[in-house]
Amino acid sequence: MAVKQTAGRDALGEFAPQFAELNDDVLFGQVWSREDKLSLRDRSLVTVVALMAQGLVDSSFQYHLTTAKHNGITRQEIAEILTHAAFYAGWPKAWAAFRMAKEVWNEEAGEDAKARHQKEMVFPIGAPNDGFAQYFVGRSYLSPLSTSQVGVYNVTFEPGCRNNWHIHHAVKGGGQILLCLAGQGYYQEWGKAPRPLRPGDVVNIPPEVKHWHGAAPDSWFSHLAIEVPGEDCSNEWLEAVTDEAYDKLR
Ligand code: MN
Numbered sequence: 001m002a003v004k005q006t007a008g009r010d011a012l013g014e015f016a017p018q019f020a021e022l023n024d025d026v027l028f029g030q031v032w033s034r035e036d037k038l039s040l041r042d043r044s045l046v047t048v049v050a051l052m053a054q055g056l057v058d059s060s061f062q063y064h065l066t067t068a069k070h071n072g073i074t075r076q077e078i079a080e081i082l083t084h085a086a087f088y089a090g091w092p093k094a095w096a097a098f099r100m101a102k103e104v105w106n107e108e109a110g111e112d113a114k115a116r117h118q119k120e121m122v123f124p125i126g127a128p129n130d131g132f133a134q135y136f137v138g139r140s141y142l143s144p145l146s147t148s149q150v151g152v153y154n155v156t157f158e159p160g161c162r163n164n165w166h167i168h169h170a171v172k173g174g175g176q177i178l179l180c181l182a183g184q185g186y187y188q189e190w191g192k193a194p195r196p197l198r199p200g201d202v203v204n205i206p207p208e209v210k211h212w213h214g215a216a217p218d219s220w221f222s223h224l225a226i227e228v229p230g231e232d233c234s235n236e237w238l239e240a241v242t243d244e245a246y247d248k249l250r
Contacts, residue, residue: 003032003040007063044068045081052082052097053089061097065104075105114158117220120182120199123154125222135164135237137246138215151227157185162214162246165190165238167207173230174207178223185221186249187213188241194249197223207233212241217250 008023032043048068051061068078078101086094106112118125126143129136138161146152168176178187180201187203188194190210197203197213203223205211207230215221227233 003028005029005032040071041068041073044071044073048073048078048097049081049085049089052085052093055090055093055096057096057100062100062104065101069104078105113220117156117183117222121154121222123181123222123224125156126154129155132163135166136214137162137164137240145224150229153225153227154181154222155225156220156222157215159215159219160217160246162186162241163212164240165210165212167210167236167238168205168227169232169234169236170207170228170230171232173228174233175209175228175230176205177226177228178203178205178213179226181222181224183221184216184219185214185223186216187211197221210238214241217246 005024005028008020009017012020012023032040044064044067047064048061051064065078073081079098082094082097082101114125123145124143125141127141129140129142132140132142136157139158140161140163141156143154143156144151145154168174178197178201180197180199180203182199185197186194187197187205188211195203196216203213207228213223
């Protein structure tokens with residue numbers, strides 16, 4: 001399967017379209033994608049060592065360490081890899097690489113991930129969303145920002161968490177607006193494809209439309225939920241988004 005990469009086009013698509021194309025389509029789309037010749041895990045190993053040997057500890061190195069972890073290199077293995085490479089590439093380079101590797105492989109601790117997510121936005125994550133927990137799969141948090149005039153809530157979903165299918169009913173006006181703040185998530189209307197959400201995205205949810213929203217499988221996610229005023233507003237909670245349907249997002 002081809003490795004999807006957009007970093008080149010994202011960063012240099014306009015300035016250097018040829019370079020972006022070589023990066024995304026050839027380096028990643030072809031070379032990285034030849035899994036039948038060399039596994040992603042082994043390619044990560046080679047790449048990390050090559051970058052370390054140059055003394056690179058920039059964002060590209062961090063990206064490749066994170067990818068290496070994703071491709072199955074364990075904490076014990078990266079420690080061994082960097083120790084081994086230190087003798088050939090240079091001791092100070094290993095020191096520099098270890099500093100970053102430690103960050104990447106220590107990320108498992110859940111509290112750290114939550115704290116890092118909080119640093120990405122100005123509004124508080126708030127308290128566990130116990131009042132609505134029965135309508136969510138996974139753990140969510142709720143922080144009421146405005147409870148008069150117009151209700152505004154910061155809703156945070158841990159990775160994999162999503163709310164059940166639901167409908168915001170209203171006779172007139174009503175519905176909900178989502179302003180995405182941090183992390184990556186999804187919004188889906190019944191019968192339509194899931195829409196990926198990133199910070200800065202805005203979702204206008206009309207009344208009477210069955211939908212769900214939540215985090216991506218591997219990312220924390222926060223959005224402001226604005227309750228649009230209307231007549232006879234109520235929420236109807238329906239069935240959960242099944243693991244089977246949600247796992248297709250991966
Ligand atoms: Mn909603």
